[in-house]
Amino acid sequence: MADTLKKRLWQWLPVVVVFFLLLVSLSLLNLITLSPEKADRYGDWPLYPSAVLLVLLSVIILFNLFRIFNQWRTRQAGSRFTLRLMTGFLGLTLLPVLFVSLFSINLIGTRIDRWFAVEVGQALDDALHLSQLALSIRRQEHLAALEQLKRNIQGAESYDIALLLEHFLSSGASEVLLIDSSQRLVAQALTDTKTLIPRLPDRSMLRALQTRSYYYKLETDGPEKLSSRVAVSLHYGEQNQYSGVLTALFPVAELEKSLTESVENAQREYGSLEFQRDAVKNAFRLTILVIMVMTALFSLWAAFVFSRRLTRPVRTLVEGTLAVAAGDLDKKIPVSERDDFSLLARSFNTMTKRLSDARAEREQARRQLQQEHDYLHVVLEHLTSGVITLDENGVIRRVNSAASNILRQPLLEHAGKTLPELSAAVPQLQPFLDIAQSQLQDTTGSTDWQSEITLSTDEGKLILVCRGAALPAASSSRQGSVLVFDDVTDLIQAEHDAAWGEVARRLAHEIKNPLTPIQLSAERLTRKLSGELNEESASFLKRMTNTIIQQVDNLKGMVNAFSEYARAPNLHLQRVDLNALVQEVADLYRVNEGQMHLEVQLDGQLPPLQLDIHRIRQLLVNLIKNALEALEENHVSNATVILSTQFHPDVRQALLNVKDNGPGIPPELLPRLFEPYVTSKHKGTGLGLAIVKKIVEEHGGHLTARNLDGGGAIISVKLPVS
Missing domain, CATH: 3.30.450.20 (PAS domain)
Structure with a gap:
C-alpha cells in the first residue's frame, strides 16, 4: 500500500508543479499585459515562471518522446498504436489552438490600433486646448483687474491703499497683498478672517517679474483647493518713490477645476498609452504566444498521458501474449471491473491456466519418459x-x-x-x-x-x-x-585352446612312450654290429642310427613343446624389473647376433611388475627367436629387431613391443597367428607364439600383432601394472 501511494505521489507531483507554475505565470502575464507601465519597473522577472514552465514541459515531453521512440525502435508492445494515437490527438488539438492564436494576435493588434485612432487624439487635443483657452481668458481678466488696481494705487495716499485693496476683494480675489522690494508686507486684504499672517510669495515670483511684466501660476492650497496667483510690479507712494509687487490670489471654481484636471489626466493617460502602444501590442502578443506554446506543450503532454492510458490494456495484453509465446504460462493480466477489457483479460487468464495445466501434464509425461529412458540407458550401459x-x-x-x-x-x-x-x-x-x-x-x-x-x-x-x-x-x-x-572370440579361443591342449597332451603321452626304446635300440644296434661289419657297412649303420637318434631327439623336443603348451599354469609371481629382464635377454642374443642388429629402447618411468620371471623370460626368448628366424629365412639385408617398453600411467599398463623390418606377416595368417601349428617358417613346431599368447593371458595381459605401413611387423604385449 505504501509503495502504491508513493508511486502515485511521484506520478502526480509533476502535474501539481506544472499547474502551480501555470497559475503563477498566467497571473504575471496578466499583470504586464493590463499594466504595461509596470513592466519596466519589474523588468523581466515576471517572465521567469513562464520560462521555467516551458523548460519543464519541454523536458517532460522530450523524455516522453525519447521513451516512445525507444519503445518503437525496440518494437515494444503497443508502441506503434501509442504513436498513432498520440499523433491523431496532437492533430486535433494543435491545429485549432494555432488558428485561434493567430486570429487573436491579429484581432488584438487591430483593436489596439483603433484605440489610438486620429479622431480620439484630436478630440482630446481640442478639449485640452479649450480648457487652456478658458484659463487664458480668466488670466487676462485677473491681470486686467490687477492692472487697474495697480493704476489706482500709484500716487495714492498710504491710508487709501488699504481701502483699495479691500475694495479689490469684490472682484473675486481671496487675498491681495502689497510687498515692497525687501519682501516686507506693506498692505493686505483677505477674505478669510481666520488667517492672520498670509503666505508670502517665494523668490521665484520676484525673479520672474524681473524678466517680464506679470506673473501667473496655478497654486494648490490643500488637497482640494486650486487658486490662480497673479502678480505685477509697481511704484507707489505720493511721489511713486517706492517699488514693490502687487499680487492677488483668485480661487478657481470647483467645476472648472474638475474639468480641467479631467482633460489633463485624459490627455496625459492618452499620451502615455500612445507612447506604450507598441509595448501593449507586444505584451498581448507575447501573452498569447506563451499561452499558445503552453497549450501546445500541454496538449502534447496530455497526448502522451492519455495515449498511454488508453493503450495500457492493449499493451498489457500484448505483453502477456509475448510472455506466453516466450514460455511464461504463469503470466496473469490484472482484471478490473471498471475496464471494458475485463472480459478479454479473464479469457486470457483462463487460456494461460489451461496452457499451464497442459504444460504441467506434458512435463510430467516427459519426466516419466525421461525416467524410463534413463532406466533403459542404465540397463543398456551395464x-x-x-x-x-x-x-x-x-x-x-x-x-x-x-x-x-x-x-x-x-x-x-x-x-x-x-x-x-x-x-x-x-x-x-x-x-x-x-x-x-x-x-x-x-x-x-x-x-x-x-x-x-x-x-x-x-x-x-x-x-x-x-x-x-x-x-x-x-x-x-x-x-x-x-x-x-x-x-565370443575368447570363448571359442578357449575351447579351441582346450582342444589343442588335450590333443597336445595325448600326443605327448602317446609319442613320448616309444621314443626312449627306439633311441636305446638304435644305440644297441650300433654297439653290437659295429665290430662285426666291415668299415663301409659299419659307417652306413652309424649314419642310420645317428639319424634315428637325431629324429628321436627332435620328437622329444616336440613332445616337450606339447607338454609345455598343455601344462596348466602354475605361476610364481614376484616384483620384476621388466626393463632389466629385457636388457638381460637382449644381451644373450647380441653375443651371436652376426648380421642381425638388436636394439633396445626402454622407458625409465616403467615401475616394477608382478610377473613370473621364468615365464616372461621364455616369452622374450620366443618373440626374439621368432623375429630373428623370420629375418634370416627371408634374407633381409641390414636386419634389425627393436625391443621397446612403454608405461601408460593413465590406464596403469605396461607395453612391450617387438618390431622387425622384415617382409611382415602374411595377411592370411594374421587372424590365426597365435593358434597352435600356425607358422610361415619351414622349421619349428608352430607352438612358439601360441605359448607366448598363453603366457600373456596367464598374466592378465593382451597380445596383438600387425604389419607396419613401411614394412615389417610388430607384436605388442600389454601387461597390467598393479
Whole structure:
C-alpha cells in the first residue's frame, strides 16, 4: 500500500508543479499585459515562471518522446498504436489552438490600433486646448483687474491703499497683498478672517517679474483647493518713490477645476498609452504566444498521458501474449471491473491456466519418459552385450558403449546413419553390417534371427554371435529393429585352446612312450654290429642310427613343446624389473647376433611388475627367436629387431613391443597367428607364439600383432601394472 501511494505521489507531483507554475505565470502575464507601465519597473522577472514552465514541459515531453521512440525502435508492445494515437490527438488539438492564436494576435493588434485612432487624439487635443483657452481668458481678466488696481494705487495716499485693496476683494480675489522690494508686507486684504499672517510669495515670483511684466501660476492650497496667483510690479507712494509687487490670489471654481484636471489626466493617460502602444501590442502578443506554446506543450503532454492510458490494456495484453509465446504460462493480466477489457483479460487468464495445466501434464509425461529412458540407458550401459537399435527407416538410433567396445569402433559418432552408410564409413565392419542388413531386409522368414560372424581387426580375429529382432510398431505398419551381439572370440579361443591342449597332451603321452626304446635300440644296434661289419657297412649303420637318434631327439623336443603348451599354469609371481629382464635377454642374443642388429629402447618411468620371471623370460626368448628366424629365412639385408617398453600411467599398463623390418606377416595368417601349428617358417613346431599368447593371458595381459605401413611387423604385449 505504501509503495502504491508513493508511486502515485511521484506520478502526480509533476502535474501539481506544472499547474502551480501555470497559475503563477498566467497571473504575471496578466499583470504586464493590463499594466504595461509596470513592466519596466519589474523588468523581466515576471517572465521567469513562464520560462521555467516551458523548460519543464519541454523536458517532460522530450523524455516522453525519447521513451516512445525507444519503445518503437525496440518494437515494444503497443508502441506503434501509442504513436498513432498520440499523433491523431496532437492533430486535433494543435491545429485549432494555432488558428485561434493567430486570429487573436491579429484581432488584438487591430483593436489596439483603433484605440489610438486620429479622431480620439484630436478630440482630446481640442478639449485640452479649450480648457487652456478658458484659463487664458480668466488670466487676462485677473491681470486686467490687477492692472487697474495697480493704476489706482500709484500716487495714492498710504491710508487709501488699504481701502483699495479691500475694495479689490469684490472682484473675486481671496487675498491681495502689497510687498515692497525687501519682501516686507506693506498692505493686505483677505477674505478669510481666520488667517492672520498670509503666505508670502517665494523668490521665484520676484525673479520672474524681473524678466517680464506679470506673473501667473496655478497654486494648490490643500488637497482640494486650486487658486490662480497673479502678480505685477509697481511704484507707489505720493511721489511713486517706492517699488514693490502687487499680487492677488483668485480661487478657481470647483467645476472648472474638475474639468480641467479631467482633460489633463485624459490627455496625459492618452499620451502615455500612445507612447506604450507598441509595448501593449507586444505584451498581448507575447501573452498569447506563451499561452499558445503552453497549450501546445500541454496538449502534447496530455497526448502522451492519455495515449498511454488508453493503450495500457492493449499493451498489457500484448505483453502477456509475448510472455506466453516466450514460455511464461504463469503470466496473469490484472482484471478490473471498471475496464471494458475485463472480459478479454479473464479469457486470457483462463487460456494461460489451461496452457499451464497442459504444460504441467506434458512435463510430467516427459519426466516419466525421461525416467524410463534413463532406466533403459542404465540397463543398456551395464549390459556386456552390444546393442544397436534401428528405426523403421533403418537409421541407427541408439548404441550402447558395449557395442563400441566389442567392435572397437566409436559407433556413437555414427548415430543417425543407416547400416550401408556405416559400412561405407567403417569398412572393417562391412561383413557384420552386410549380414545384419540382409537379415533385416529378408521378409520371407521370421523376424527373429541369429548368426555367427567373423571379423578381421587390427587386433586380430573377432568372432561375434549376433541376434536380431523386430520392435513393435507404434503407429505405422513399418517397424524398427534391434541388434544384440556378443564377442565370443575368447570363448571359442578357449575351447579351441582346450582342444589343442588335450590333443597336445595325448600326443605327448602317446609319442613320448616309444621314443626312449627306439633311441636305446638304435644305440644297441650300433654297439653290437659295429665290430662285426666291415668299415663301409659299419659307417652306413652309424649314419642310420645317428639319424634315428637325431629324429628321436627332435620328437622329444616336440613332445616337450606339447607338454609345455598343455601344462596348466602354475605361476610364481614376484616384483620384476621388466626393463632389466629385457636388457638381460637382449644381451644373450647380441653375443651371436652376426648380421642381425638388436636394439633396445626402454622407458625409465616403467615401475616394477608382478610377473613370473621364468615365464616372461621364455616369452622374450620366443618373440626374439621368432623375429630373428623370420629375418634370416627371408634374407633381409641390414636386419634389425627393436625391443621397446612403454608405461601408460593413465590406464596403469605396461607395453612391450617387438618390431622387425622384415617382409611382415602374411595377411592370411594374421587372424590365426597365435593358434597352435600356425607358422610361415619351414622349421619349428608352430607352438612358439601360441605359448607366448598363453603366457600373456596367464598374466592378465593382451597380445596383438600387425604389419607396419613401411614394412615389417610388430607384436605388442600389454601387461597390467598393479
